[in-house]
Amino acid sequence: MNKIIKYVLYDILRSKIVVAYTLFLLLLSIGLFNLGGSPDKGLLSLLNLVLLTVPLISIVFATTHFYNSYEFMELLVSQPIRRSKIFLSEYLGVSLSLSAAFLIGVGIPVLLFAPGATGLYLVLTGLFITFIFVALAFLASVITRDKAKGIGIALMLWFYFALIYDGIVLFILYSFGDYPLEYATLALTALNPVDLGRVMVLLNLDVSAMMGYTGALYKSIFGSAWGVGIAFLVLVLWVMVPLLLSRRAFIRRDL
Amino acid sequence: MYKSYGKLQVLRGVSVKLEEGKVISIIGPNGAGKTTMSKCILGMVLPDSGDIKINGESVLKKHLYRSQIGYMPQIGKYPENMKIRQVIEMVRDIRKKAAVIDEELIGLYGLQNMYDKRMGSLSGGTKQKVSAALAFLFDPQILILDEPTAGLDPISAEILKGKILKEKKKGKLVLITSHVMSEIEEVADEILCLVDGNVMFYETISDLKAQTQETRLSRAVAKIMNEGRVI
Numbered sequence: 001m002n003k004i005i006k007y008v009l010y011d012i013l014r015s016k017i018v019v020a021y022t023l024f025l026l027l028l029s030i031g032l033f034n035l036g037g038s039p040d041k042g043l044l045s046l047l048n049l050v051l052l053t054v055p056l057i058s059i060v061f062a063t064t065h066f067y068n069s070y071e072f073m074e075l076l077v078s079q080p081i082r083r084s085k086i087f088l089s090e091y092l093g094v095s096l097s098l099s100a101a102f103l104i105g106v107g108i109p110v111l112l113f114a115p116g117a118t119g120l121y122l123v124l125t126g127l128f129i130t131f132i133f134v135a136l137a138f139l140a141s142v143i144t145r146d147k148a149k150g151i152g153i154a155l156m157l158w159f160y161f162a163l164i165y166d167g168i169v170l171f172i173l174y175s176f177g178d179y180p181l182e183y184a185t186l187a188l189t190a191l192n193p194v195d196l197g198r199v200m201v202l203l204n205l206d207v208s209a210m211m212g213y214t215g216a217l218y219k220s221i222f223g224s225a226w227g228v229g230i231a232f233l234v235l236v237l238w239v240m241v242p243l244l245l246s247r248r249a250f251i252r253r254d255l
Numbered sequence: 256m257y258k259s260y261g262k263l264q265v266l267r268g269v270s271v272k273l274e275e276g277k278v279i280s281i282i283g284p285n286g287a288g289k290t291t292m293s294k295c296i297l298g299m300v301l302p303d304s305g306d307i308k309i310n311g312e313s314v315l316k317k318h319l320y321r322s323q324i325g326y327m328p329q330i331g332k333y334p335e336n337m338k339i340r341q342v343i344e345m346v347r348d349i350r351k352k353a354a355v356i357d358e359e360l361i362g363l364y365g366l367q368n369m370y371d372k373r374m375g376s377l378s379g380g381t382k383q384k385v386s387a388a389l390a391f392l393f394d395p396q397i398l399i400l401d402e403p404t405a406g407l408d409p410i411s412a413e414i415l416k417g418k419i420l421k422e423k424k425k426g427k428l429v430l431i432t433s434h435v436m437s438e439i440e441e442v443a444d445e446i447l448c449l450v451d452g453n454v455m456f457y458e459t460i461s462d463l464k465a466q467t468q469e470t471r472l473s474r475a476v477a478k479i480m481n482e483g484r485v486i
Contacts, residue, residue, distance in 0.1 A: 003345075003348050003349065004349075007337075007341075007345055011334065011336065011337075014336055069334070070332075071332040071333055071334050071335070072333075072334040072337075074299075074332050075332070075333060075334070075342070075346075076349070077297075077298070077299050078297050078299060078321065078324075078326045078328075079321060079346060079349050079350065080318050080319050080320070080321040080322040080349070080350065081318060081321075081349060082318045083318070252301065254294075254299065254300040254301060255294075255299045255300070
């Protein structure tokens with residue numbers, strides 16, 4: 001498997017998009033930390049931008065990469081290698097290179113300007129989001145052979161998780177405001193990895209006091225080691241479910 | 256073996272037994288299922304039902320058997336920004352266990368001189384040469400060549416035909432799909448004719464000629480096809 005990952009990584013590094021992505025994140029992080037006064041403020045702005053851009057770039061890059069590697073995969077399937085191996089090598093190649101970009105672009109500035117638990121949560125969240133959205137991108141890519149359609153589906157997924165979902169949640173909260181919704185909101189949060197990551201980082205900042213009852217509930221849950229463990233478990237599920245679904249589809253398709 | 260793409264039935268009950276040490280040519284009109292059949296053997300396309308056995312063992316959902324197969328696709332698709340050297344090295348890397356490495360075709364086609372060219376910049380014919388060299392590289396027991404000479408210049412096509420005959424003598428099974436009857440006559444022993452996903456006939460060339468009382472293969476095949484009879 002390592003052999004194939006090597007060639008996937010080589011291919012990705014040649015395209016230089018990942019290098020540009022690293023520089024973009026680096027500029028963004030350093031700029032935000034220098035702009036705001038306190039490191040906490042910088043982290044907060046960084047969180048919001050990271051949660052918007054990282055999913056978008058991960059999902060678009062992974063989808064285009066998958067379609068561009070079609071020839072590579074076709075060449076490999078006639079060789080004595082398992083298809084799942086080809087698929088997982090592609091996945092790891094893309095997600096590891098994007099993660100490396102994120103670690104350099106965001107991890108290092110956070111370590112320099114705002115070291116601490118909150119920063120660590122931010123970096124972990126970003127890494128999980130990368131892995132999750134690459135998995136979603138691969139799922140979108142195996143659903144259809146048409147590149148334009150695949151990218152369309154990928155963008156819809158991003159749009160849904162990054163923007164529409166919050167609107168739906170707000171609508172539910174507003175419509176059913178008379179009922180106790182604490183646990184419902186908790187479940188709704190778990191259904192969107194972007195929100196889950198956001199809540200985990202926010203609760204480590206001191207802004208959670210502004211979130212009312214739900215905030216207090218979140219604090220009591222995500223404040224404990226047990227709650228954090230569950231939250232990370234949910235994030236792992238968010239990686240595994242789309243990944244396994246798309247692997248299954250890839251093994252069973254005709255090339 | 257059965258296979259359909261959506262509503263389009265490509266293979267409708269193809270059942271043949273192919274013996275080693277022979278060159279078998281798969282012919283048939285466009286869209287008869289020739290390429291689909293070879294892709295099924297390679298596991299690139301999964302049949303809806305039926306089974307494929309090599310040496311008595313089913314190969315469906317397996318992968319190691321492919322180390323015994325060399326495949327030359329109809330249109331070789333390669334990653335555009337990889338160099339010839341990298342493609343060959345990568346495939347060798349994957350098939351490390353191969354005992355014998357047969358670089359004859361690389362030499363005959365002079366591919367070493369082009370090792371640093373990128374696949375994307377190659378002409379169709381040169382890509383075909385790379386495909387051919389890769390197919391023969393690991394001295395496989397079974398060779399599947401999908402329209403091997405289409406796109407090759409006459410000299411290169413001759414080299415390839417010579418190589419096919421040489422491999423046949425070593426007792427290998429060679430499957431060739433082709434439309435060029437004169438070429439088939441030169442290299443093949445048997446002909447498997449597919450029409451609309453069915454086997455129309457599977458005969459040796461000499462039998463075919465005897466049955467139709469023709470001296471040329473192309474006429475013999477045309478005669479049978481026109482009569483539309485299934486042997």
